[in-house]
Amino acid sequence: MSVQVKLPSALRPFADRQEQVALDGKTAGEVLDALFARHGGLKKQLLTDDGKMRNFVNIYVNDDDIRDLKGLNTPVKDGDAVLIVPAIAGGSATAEAALTKEELQRYHRHLILPEVGPEGQKKLKSAKVLCIGAGGLGSPLALYLTAAGVGRLGLVDFDSVDASNLQRQILHDTPSVGTSKLVSAKKRLNALNPNVDVQLHEQRLTSANAIDLFRQYDVIADGTDNFATRYLVNDACVLTGKPNAYGSIFKFEGQLSVFGAKDGPCYRCLYPEPPPPGLVPSCAEGGVLGVLPGVIGTMQALETLKLILGIGKPLIGRLMLFDALAMEWRTLKLKKNPACAVCGPGATIKAPIDYEAFCGLKTPPQAMPEISVEELRDKLARKDRFVLLDVREPHEYELASIPGSTLIPLGAVAERSGELDITKEIVVHCKMGGRSAKAVDILLKKGFKAVNVAGGIHAWSERIDPGVAQY
Amino acid sequence: MSLSVTKAVEALVRSAAEAAFPEECCGFLLGPTPEDFEVLGRPVVVEAVRPLPNGWESGERTRRYQIDPKLLAKVEEELSGSGRSIVGFYHSHPGVPAWPSPFDLLRAWPCYSYWIVSVMEGKTAGSRSWMRSEDGESFIEEAVEVA
Numbered sequence: 001m002s003v004q005v006k007l008p009s010a011l012r013p014f015a016d017r018q019e020q021v022a023l024d025g026k027t028a029g030e031v032l033d034a035l036f037a038r039h040g041g042l043k044k045q046l047l048t049d050d051g052k053m054r055n056f057v058n059i060y061v062n063d064d065d066i067r068d069l070k071g072l073n074t075p076v077k078d079g080d081a082v083l084i085v086p087a088i089a090g091g092s093a094t095a096e097a098a099l100t101k102e103e104l105q106r107y108h109r110h111l112i113l114p115e116v117g118p119e120g121q122k123k124l125k126s127a128k129v130l131c132i133g134a135g136g137l138g139s140p141l142a143l144y145l146t147a148a149g150v151g152r153l154g155l156v157d158f159d160s161v162d163a164s165n166l167q168r169q170i171l172h173d174t175p176s177v178g179t180s181k182l183v184s185a186k187k188r189l190n191a192l193n194p195n196v197d198v199q200l201h202e203q204r205l206t207s208a209n210a211i212d213l214f215r216q217y218d219v220i221a222d223g224t225d226n227f228a229t230r231y232l233v234n235d236a237c238v239l240t241g242k243p244n245a246y247g248s249i250f251k252f253e254g255q256l257s258v259f260g261a262k263d264g265p266c267y268r269c270l271y272p273e274p275p276p277p278g279l280v281p282s283c284a285e286g287g288v289l290g291v292l293p294g295v296i297g298t299m300q301a302l303e304t305l306k307l308i309l310g311i312g313k314p315l316i317g318r319l320m321l322f323d324a325l326a327m328e329w330r331t332l333k334l335k336k337n338p339a340c341a342v343c344g345p346g347a348t349i350k351a352p353i354d355y356e357a358f359c360g361l362k363t364p365p366q367a368m369p370e371i372s373v374e375e376l377r378d379k380l381a382r383k384d385r386f387v388l389l390d391v392r393e394p395h396e397y398e399l400a401s402i403p404g405s406t407l408i409p410l411g412a413v414a415e416r417s418g419e420l421d422i423t424k425e426i427v428v429h430c431k432m433g434g435r436s437a438k439a440v441d442i443l444l445k446k447g448f449k450a451v452n453v454a455g456g457i458h459a460w461s462e463r464i465d466p467g468v469a470q471y
Numbered sequence: 472m473s474l475s476v477t478k479a480v481e482a483l484v485r486s487a488a489e490a491a492f493p494e495e496c497c498g499f500l501l502g503p504t505p506e507d508f509e510v511l512g513r514p515v516v517v518e519a520v521r522p523l524p525n526g527w528e529s530g531e532r533t534r535r536y537q538i539d540p541k542l543l544a545k546v547e548e549e550l551s552g553s554g555r556s557i558v559g560f561y562h563s564h565p566g567v568p569a570w571p572s573p574f575d576l577l578r579a580w581p582c583y584s585y586w587i588v589s590v591m592e593g594k595t596a597g598s599r600s601w602m603r604s605e606d607g608e609s610f611i612e613e614a615v616e617v618a
Contacts, residue, residue, distance in 0.1 A: 088578070
């Protein structure tokens with residue numbers, strides 16, 4: 001009964017430099033014993049001190065791994081080949097994230113929970129979470145994930161801290177106004193927990209960079225404030241297979257779910273298309289109650305921890321709706337949409353698309369007729385014949401307005417354009433110039449001669465009349 | 472002691488490492504079976520490389536690589552009797568230096584050269600080659616010579 005044992009090049013020095021050795025035995029184990037009896041040096045390389053096969057050694061009988069057969073009891077017959085095949089593996093990370101003495105103290109309340117314990121804490125330490133946005137939702141997300149001890153926390157933002165952020169963005173403080181949001185965030189997070197590797201991605205998230213960025217993380221937490229980025233985050237999560245702990249807020253209401261999980265629905269399953277531009281105002285335009293992002297952001301952080309730890313029932317296939325005024329939560333069941341363009345079986349989106357165009361945010365090719373606030377001042381001084389149309393909401397009009405303006409909120413412009421004198425030039429303004437541009441577009445199509453006031457009432461207050469309040 | 476590679480081999484490994492970023496790449500180093508393969512400081516000549524799929528589970532490939540043992544057995548069989556063999560392995564370390572990790576050491580075999588390429592922000596940022604010490608307790612660096 002002669003069996004050929006074939007040795008990889010790295011073992012030949014321990015077997016008189018032979019490629020193969022002919023040995024006798026009825027089983028793979030017997031053949032290996034015979035091999036070790038003849039070449040003692042091999043035993044040390046392949047077996048642990050207590051005689052077990054090392055985990056980086058594979059034994060094959062002909063073409064099959066003996067783990068799939070009967071292990072060392074796998075029978076062998078004359079002419080069979082027994083192959084010793086290295087299991088080659090490695091990588092950049094340490095074998096396992098060990099907890100230091102300081103971390104054992106810091107995470108004590110986690111460690112005594114059987115559902116978390118040292119194993120769970122090590123999972124957190126090995127985990128990499130990417131927060132999209134370091135604003136209202138990103139603040140509680142980043143703070144709690146840092147406190148809980150995730151290994152790496154990535155932050156994507158390109159803004160600087162504005163005074164109007166501080167009413168809810170608790171990651172930033174008054175001395176940080178005017179400085180980079182990410183620098184401000186890192187300072188706070190490092191002070192909270194220096195064990196966390198805070199990675200700053202000071203850039204706009206785009207179709208070009210999202211995939212590479214998401215691949216470097218395990219969980220994505222979406223704290224964005226606009227539809228274009230929200231669809232981008234969703235699609236990039238689905239395309240890279242990363243779960244998205246999603247939250248969004250507006251005025252007094254919040255939404256929460258986990259999208260893009262394996263077999264779960266995605267944001268597009270819920271909303272295949274964005275609302276028409278301008279229909280849903282952003283928080284900057286519509287306002288948001290201060291504590292609300294804290295409620296939703298902390299729950300996103302909670303879902304992120306559950307996803308990492310693999311405990312409980314994550315919010316996959318469920319959408320939670322929060323009404324702060326009624327203090328009510330509602331949970332809706334979500335199903336995967338078989339016709340979904342990104343996660344359905346016939347998905348057409350294979351790479352990130354142009355989300356600005358998808359959300360109708362691309363400005364029309366013809367240049368928007370525009371005047372500056374200085375030109376508006378001169379027009380008013382000359383008492384030119386024109387209508388100054390304000391397309392903001394009534395509560396904004398109460399806070400600040402330009403004398404002599406007519407108020408028709410953007411949502412009503414199409415319907416109420418008949419109230420405007422078509423023989424006069426219509427000069428349109430809003431807070432910053434975004435909504436008024438949409439109104440100009442509507443009016444131009446209806447045959448009006450309309451122009452937009454660049455920078456809106458905000459620019460008016462800054463450059464013409466500081467007596468007009470900024471809000 | 473050194474790992475000698477051709478310029479073409481170096482270029483191949485660099486492009487494989489950058490293409491795989493942020494995941495790790497891996498592959499075989501092929502060349503004449505060194506005499507005294509087990510002796511620290513033995514020269515190793517790499518004539519060719521064979522890029523391989525990273526066989527580690529998908530979520531962890533940014534920090535782990537694994538080579539399918541069946542592919543290794545197949546290449547050993549192809550080279551049998553030719554005087555050439557698998558003389559080592561290359562893999563990349565995305566975002567970290569080309570030092571072997573404790574996990575690399577845990578899984579290291581004797582004799583082979585372990586050539587590690589660091590990739591920072593998608594671009595290769597130096598490479599170093601290592602051989603396991605006889606006792607398995609550490610890695611000893613060997614110079615990489617590109618000719």
